[in-house]
Amino acid sequence: SETDKGIYPYYMLKEVDEQPVVMHRLMERYFDEQGNVLIGKAILDEINAADRVYIIAAGTSYHAGLAGARLFEQWANKPTSVYISSEFAYEQPLLSEKPFFIFLSQSGETADSREVLQNINEAGYHSLTLTNVEKSTLWREATYALPLLAGPEIAVASTKAYVAQVTLESILAYALADNQDLNLMEELSNIAVAIQAIVDDKETFKNVADAMLVPASTHSAFYIGRGVDSTVALEAALKLKEISYVQAEGFAAGELKHGTLALIEEGTPVMALITQPKTAGLVRGNLSETTARGAHPYTIVSKSLAKEGDGYILPDVDPLLAPLVEVIPTQLLAYYTSLGRGLDVDRPRNLAKSVTVQ
Ligand code: G6P
Helix, strand or coil: CCCCCCCCCCHHHHHHHCHHHHHHHHHHHHECCCCCECCCHHHHHHHHHCCEEEEEECHHHHHHHHHHHHHHHHCCCCCEEEEEHHHHCCCCCCCCCCEEEEEEECCCCCHHHHHHHHHHHHCCCCEEEEECCCCCHHHHHCCEEEECCCCCCCCCCCCHHHHHHHHHHHHHHHHHCCCCCCCHHHHHHHHHHHHHHHHCCHHHHHHHHHHHCCCCCCCEEEEEECCHHHHHHHHHHHHHHHHHCCEEEEEEHHHHHHCHHHHCCCCCEEEEEECCCCCHHHHHHHHHHHHCCCCEEEEEEEHHHCCCCCCEEECCCCHHHHHHHHHHHHHHHHHHHHHHCCCCCCCCCCCCCCCCCC
């Protein structure tokens, strides 16, 4: 059944492997055969009429929001702000004149996000929830809701929900875009193929994790990237710390020299995400600053930007959709680090799958 681990030692690995299927499920649901988007006109009209989209979420869903905001701004030309629900709930920012809210939540039950939805409902604003759990609280209480169709996610560390959220955000942003030169349906099916190839390459990530992240001498690790890659760096670091307890930080590569560089020691792992043509050279420069201080570098790079000596080469995709591809190696690195350290991958200490208290 869907909630059976089957041949897998841990749910997380099963859920990582399911990601291509999840993408196909979303494509079948949200595109017709010609590649036109099937999303209710009422939803699109409301977003079109809004002067700003506010994305509200927590944890991994927040990171999916950060990646999606770029899609709304660059494809749909819609100003978009992303907020952590526990912040927005108690210190509401000054809102634009015609806001529209998008709630991202795997469970649909995160208490802080529910609090925000309650507040904005009282204020009379409209909203759309993207959630994996139909009939959940955020599903029921929002003006509109769309399912993520990822299937039950049981591992505490979220994986397929992130990919489903970014995919659905891309479909929404595309539906709102004036220019549809890109064939999104085709691009998403290429991405599903690319994800399949990465998850079929598990041995590679086990070996990298064993060499760089599993040794007890590794206390901290860093993910860096620029543009949308910096948002994936946040997610990659979260995944690593959640299940391996390695102190990990992800951030915009240009910020390294403003502080974090001081933490680099002999052998500190620094993983660079390089998928953005505009800034690839700059990220490489930032990475060199760390290797000059003894860091152990690992690069995850799009094919057209790859150089001799790079770590893992990703197929080229539309740069704004790169998170869907580059996040997969980071999920597998976290998984094999947890496994190699003998930890319970699915049930990390101190964490819950869904946080229903504020
Ligand atoms: C918990 C989970 C995370 C998740 C976050 C938000 O902290 O452990 O994996 O990202 O809640 O949950 P949601 O269900 O709202 O996406």
